Amino acid sequence: MVVKISFLLTPPLLFLAIWFYAPFFIVGLYSFDMININRQIVFTPSLVHYSRVLSWTGAMGIFLRSLYFAGVTVLLCLLIGYPVAYYISFKIKKYKDLFIILFIIPFWVSFLLRTYAMMSILDERSFLNTLLTSLGLIDSPIKIMYTDAAVILVMVYDYLVMMVLPLYANLEKLDKTLLEAASTLGAGPVRTFLKVTLPLSMPGILAGFLLVFIPTVGEFVIPELVGGPNNYMVGNLIYEFFMGARHWWIGSALSMLFIAFILSLVIAYVRKIGERGLAF
Amino acid sequence: MKGTTPFLKIFTILVFLFLYSPIIVMVVFSFNESKSIGVFTNFSFRWYEKVINNPEVWKALFNSFWVGAVVTIVSLVLGLMMAMAVTRYSFSGKSILESLILIPVIIPEIAEALSLLIMYIFLNIPLGPVTVIIGHIAFDVSFVTIVMRARMAGYDKSIEEAARTLGANEFQTFFRITLPTLYPAILAAGLLAFTLSFDDLIKTLFTTGPGFKTLPLIVWSSAARGGVSPELNSLSSFALSISFLFAVFRLRAERRLER
Numbered sequence: 001m002v003v004k005i006s007f008l009l010t011p012p013l014l015f016l017a018i019w020f021y022a023p024f025f026i027v028g029l030y031s032f033d034m035i036n037i038n039r040q041i042v043f044t045p046s047l048v049h050y051s052r053v054l055s056w057t058g059a060m061g062i063f064l065r066s067l068y069f070a071g072v073t074v075l076l077c078l079l080i081g082y083p084v085a086y087y088i089s090f091k092i093k094k095y096k097d098l099f100i101i102l103f104i105i106p107f108w109v110s111f112l113l114r115t116y117a118m119m120s121i122l123d124e125r126s127f128l129n130t131l132l133t134s135l136g137l138i139d140s141p142i143k144i145m146y147t148d149a150a151v152i153l154v155m156v157y158d159y160l161v162m163m164v165l166p167l168y169a170n171l172e173k174l175d176k177t178l179l180e181a182a183s184t185l186g187a188g189p190v191r192t193f194l195k196v197t198l199p200l201s202m203p204g205i206l207a208g209f210l211l212v213f214i215p216t217v218g219e220f221v222i223p224e225l226v227g228g229p230n231n232y233m234v235g236n237l238i239y240e241f242f243m244g245a246r247h248w249w250i251g252s253a254l255s256m257l258f259i260a261f262i263l264s265l266v267i268a269y270v271r272k273i274g275e276r277g278l279a280f
Numbered sequence: 281m282k283g284t285t286p287f288l289k290i291f292t293i294l295v296f297l298f299l300y301s302p303i304i305v306m307v308v309f310s311f312n313e314s315k316s317i318g319v320f321t322n323f324s325f326r327w328y329e330k331v332i333n334n335p336e337v338w339k340a341l342f343n344s345f346w347v348g349a350v351v352t353i354v355s356l357v358l359g360l361m362m363a364m365a366v367t368r369y370s371f372s373g374k375s376i377l378e379s380l381i382l383i384p385v386i387i388p389e390i391a392e393a394l395s396l397l398i399m400y401i402f403l404n405i406p407l408g409p410v411t412v413i414i415g416h417i418a419f420d421v422s423f424v425t426i427v428m429r430a431r432m433a434g435y436d437k438s439i440e441e442a443a444r445t446l447g448a449n450e451f452q453t454f455f456r457i458t459l460p461t462l463y464p465a466i467l468a469a470g471l472l473a474f475t476l477s478f479d480d481l482i483k484t485l486f487t488t489g490p491g492f493k494t495l496p497l498i499v500w501s502s503a504a505r506g507g508v509s510p511e512l513n514s515l516s517s518f519a520l521s522i523s524f525l526f527a528v529f530r531l532r533a534e535r536r537l538e539r
Contacts, residue, residue: 004369005365008362008365009361012359012361012362016380019418020392022399026395026398027394027398030398083288083291083292083295087291088292103299106299108524109520109523110479110519110523112481113499113516113519117305117306120309120317120513123507125316126305127319128301130318157298214386215388217388218388218389219388220388220389220390225503235390238391238394242394242397248398251394255391259388262386262387263386
């Protein structure tokens with residue numbers, strides 16, 4: 001049996017070890033100043049790059065901005081996604097599956113194309129702006145491209161599904177007799193929602209939070225396409241250090257800190273709730 | 281909440297409108313005769329002709345397909361091995377192994393892609409199609425394993441035992457019983473693996489060599505360079521129809537799985 005297990009496990013694990021984990025090991029070496037400029041490994045680890053990153057207010061500002069962007073995106077996804085998930089789960093009797101598929105269809109379009117499609121309506125010269133101007137609803141085209149708002153709006157558009165699906169799955173499993181019990185016992189609709197439905201949908205909300213927060217906080221493509229230099233996020237900063245400034249040591253320290261942050265979030269979630277809901 | 285139902289209904293309709301309108305506008309304006317992206321003048325295939333006559337697009341499309349095919353096959357083999365190991369056997373360190381499988385799904389792709397690039401440069405590995413394929417497999421294996429693991433949880437081992445009792449050897453049992461039984465799950469996981477590779481931008485962007493482009497890379501470079509244009513609208517609509525087709529296949533495969 002040991003032979004069988006190792007026969008099955010060795011090829012995939014070896015592959016992951018070499019092409020997924022080893023790169024992070026090398027980045028780790030760079031971050032601790034253990035690779036010099038001639039690409040030789042030196043055994044004199046140092047925290048100098050970490051201290052530079054952590055004491056540099058510019059980097060911290062960009063990190064905080066990423067947290068803020070991702071946080072606002074999660075909140076908007078929740079505010080937009082909860083009513084939709086609630087409506088489909090509680091109010092639609094027939095064709096529930098159809099509604100969910102209709103909701104998912106736009107997300108079949110690849111992430112990059114969805115982002116581009118958003119650009120095609122956010123653009124100053126876009127159909128939306130032309131329409132609103134000719135209807136007299138706005139005086140001049142909305143200049144939203146290359147702002148914080150554009151980055152957040154496109155992130156909401158791209159990641160809404162990651163909030164709605166876990167929420168919907170959660171609401172579907174919710175025992176609806178509890179709601180009847182609450183109203184029989186005299187709770188009004190608002191109270192039933194606040195005291196029964198909302199607390200019971202917390203696992204879905206938390207799963208949605210994580211599934212939206214993680215990819216958005218590390219977003220690179222969206223700020224690059226619809227944001228300006230003033231809307232950069234951590235992903236763009238890491239990119240700038242590796243590709244622009246070619247300072248791999250600082251880039252590595254930034255990467256390691258960022259990955260540690262993401263992993264600690266996930267570990268906290270798994271400890272509290274378990275692995276369920278994460279692997280979609 | 282009875283009184284809130286109309287509000288919820290209108291809200292849901294508005295959200296659906298929000299989801300569909302950018303894609304619809306993009307597709308509609310890809311058929312626009314004029315260069316404008318704001319005023320629709322006349323129906324025309326003008327921009328499609330331009331896209332179709334661009335050899336770079338065909339080359340990129342071809343690259344996307346063959347990279348996707350190789351990535352899918354390798355990811356399926358590796359993912360199937362891993363999923364079989366974790367669903368059929370219990371061994372020490374299994375939970376650590378399962379977290380090691382999950383991590384590639386969680387880490388932001390930009391950090392993963394840049395780290396891989398650093399290693400390629402560190403080891404003097406020349407960049408090109410092979411480095412792109414390796415990069416795609418490195419995260420596809422995890423997705424395939426997770427999908428397969430979920431599908432294999434309820435797998436009935438007794439038919440395999442029956443085959444063995446009837447005299448089939450291990451290989452015969454695997455190829456005649458296990459593989460055909462798992463076929464729907466393999467199909468669903470394979471389509472997912474292909475889609476992930478076909479749509480991937482970030483890994484490809486950082487691990488490709490000079491001259492080797494996939495379809496998302498062309499969309500990316502023209503969107504980053506020139507913003508919205510009618511030609512890019514038609515290229516994107518063209519790419520969209522391909523992703524769409526594969527999504528429909530995947531849905532059908534999953535439906536078959538549920539039955």
